[in-house]
Amino acid sequence: MFMNRDRSAAAAAAPGPGPAVAPAAVARAAVASGAAATSSQTCKRAAAAAPDAQPVAKAARKQPQAEQAPPQHEEAQQQQPQPPQSNRDAATKSLIAAARLGGGRHKCLAALHAALAELGEAGAAGSSSQADPQSALDEALIAATQNSDPGACLAAVKELLDAGAVPNQLAPQGSSGSSALPDGPALHAFLTKPSRTAGWTADQHTAVLAALLAAGACAVSSDPRLKVPLHLAAMLPNAAAAEAAVAALVAAGADVDAAQPATGLTPLHHAAFNTSADAARAAVSALLKAGADPLVADASGRLPATYAASCALTPRVGAPVVEVLTNAVAARWQQARQQLTQLKEQHEALQACTVCMAAPRTTALLPCGHFAPCAGCATACKQCPVCRAKPRCRQTIHLS
Numbered sequence: 001m002f003m004n005r006d007r008s009a010a011a012a013a014a015p016g017p018g019p020a021v022a023p024a025a026v027a028r029a030a031v032a033s034g035a036a037a038t039s040s041q042t043c044k045r046a047a048a049a050a051p052d053a054q055p056v057a058k059a060a061r062k063q064p065q066a067e068q069a070p071p072q073h074e075e076a077q078q079q080q081p082q083p084p085q086s087n088r089d090a091a092t093k094s095l096i097a098a099a100r101l102g103g104g105r106h107k108c109l110a111a112l113h114a115a116l117a118e119l120g121e122a123g124a125a126g127s128s129s130q131a132d133p134q135s136a137l138d139e140a141l142i143a144a145t146q147n148s149d150p151g152a153c154l155a156a157v158k159e160l161l162d163a164g165a166v167p168n169q170l171a172p173q174g175s176s177g178s179s180a181l182p183d184g185p186a187l188h189a190f191l192t193k194p195s196r197t198a199g200w201t202a203d204q205h206t207a208v209l210a211a212l213l214a215a216g217a218c219a220v221s222s223d224p225r226l227k228v229p230l231h232l233a234a235m236l237p238n239a240a241a242a243e244a245a246v247a248a249l250v251a252a253g254a255d256v257d258a259a260q261p262a263t264g265l266t267p268l269h270h271a272a273f274n275t276s277a278d279a280a281r282a283a284v285s286a287l288l289k290a291g292a293d294p295l296v297a298d299a300s301g302r303l304p305a306t307y308a309a310s311c312a313l314t315p316r317v318g319a320p321v322v323e324v325l326t327n328a329v330a331a332r333w334q335q336a337r338q339q340l341t342q343l344k345e346q347h348e349a350l351q352a353c354t355v356c357m358a359a360p361r362t363t364a365l366l367p368c369g370h371f372a373p374c375a376g377c378a379t380a381c382k383q384c385p386v387c388r389a390k391p392r393c394r395q396t397i398h399l400s
Contacts, residue, residue, distance in 0.1 A: 091119040092136040099144035099156045108152035112159050115140075134164065141165035142181050145190035145212075148197075150204035157186075157211050167217040184223030187212050191232035191245070202240030209248055219252035226261055230254045234271035239282035242274075246286040256292040264299035268292050272307035272321055280308075280321045284328075294328040305329065351399075353377055354385050362398075365391040 095118075098111035119133055137160055144156035161167070171181040182189040190208060197205055213219065222228055233245035246267075250256060259266050268287050274280035284304075288294065297303050308321035353361045353374035363378035364371040370386040377385075378394050 089122060091122040095119055095136055095140045096143045099140040099160065100147055102147060102149035102152050105151040105155035109155050109159060112156060116163060137163055137165040138169040139171050139181065141167060141186050142171050142189045145186050150200050154208050157208055161211065161215045167212050167215050168221065185221065187217040187229050188223040188232060191229055198237045200238065202238060202244050205238065205241040206244045206248065209245055213248060213252050219249045219254040228254065228258050230258060230267045231270045234267045234283040234287065235274050237276045237279050239278040242279045242283040243286045246283060246290065250290045256287055256290045257296055266296055268294060268304035269298055269307055272304040277320055281324055284321055284324050288328050294325050295332060362396055364395045364397050366393045366395055371397060
């Protein structure tokens with residue numbers, strides 16, 4: 001009985017059986033476990049059999065990709081020569097050509113209006129050009145001053161100035177077409193090559209000059225040859241035009257004695273070898289009237305009269321100019337004598353006695369030290385005529 005009781009207790013103390021597991025599931029788990037183990041062993045054997053596989057793969061990844069050859073059509077495009085860019089667009093060329101056009105003011109203005117419209121359209125379209133619209137206007141203004149037709153020249157200059165051209169700009173060098181333009185601003189360009197305006201009247205010449213000056217053209221600036229406008233105006237072949245140009249430039253602030261740095265030539269020197277006798281005399285007279293000094297020499301020490309005397313066309317040209325300059329030099333010497341006489345009189349007046357104003361002063365009063373009276377007036381003076389101090393003694397001064 002006790003043995004059965006122990007068996008029952010042992011049976012009660014033992015854990016109960018778990019849920020039943022199907023044999024098929026156990027078999028599948030075992031097969032899967034074995035397959036995984038087999039696969040792991042296979043990978044290890046493969047890695048051991050090929051130890052250099054991983055470095056080779058890394059090296060393959062590090063190698064740069066081969067450059068792809070460009071397509072054949074791209075090579076053909078690169079081999080085709082590019083067309084050279086024009087230094088000036090068609091609109092600028094048309095504007096310069098219109099500014100030079102003769103045949104009357106109406107014909108020139110019609111061409112200018114068409115060229116300005118073309119220039120505006122090119123700017124609105126964003127046309128790539130080395131010359132911007134402002135540069136085109138400035139170059140066209142210089143070209144307009146070279147127009148040999150007086151009516152067309154004046155009309156073109158006014159039209160371009162109204163359009164915004166700046167009269168003090170230089171034409172850019174090196175571009176096509178600019179070599180035909182003068183290398184100075186518009187005012188210098190107008191006065192350059194005076195034979196072009198030889199047939200103009202003085203009023204026609206003065207009208208263009210006045211338009212440029214009214215627009216702000218500088219009357220004292222130098223061109224690349226270091227000439228100011230007055231140097232060029234003095235060589236105009238028209239006597240009335242030369243005289244009017246000199247007067248207008250002087251009124252605008254030009255220096256009548258402006259000398260070129262290298263040669264020292266003044267406007268009078270340039271006027272002295274003007275090839276026109278009447279124009280030379282008119283220019284010299286206008287310059288002298290404006291205050292030019294006929295005694296200013298050039299870098300070689302030669303006066304304007306020397307240039308006139310050595311003129312190749314003497315006496316037809318040189319003699320009249322020499323006469324004018326000689327008279328100017330004589331008048332200048334007379335003026336110098338008058339100034340010297342005035343200075344001498346002023347000096348004598350300063351040396352006269354301050355009391356009697358007749359005898360020279362010879363005495364200094366002490367202690368004030370004023371050198372004022374003569375010997376006679378110093379004895380009679382009870383007070384210094386300058387500071388009213390009572391003199392204690394008198395000292396005679398001997399002037400050598």
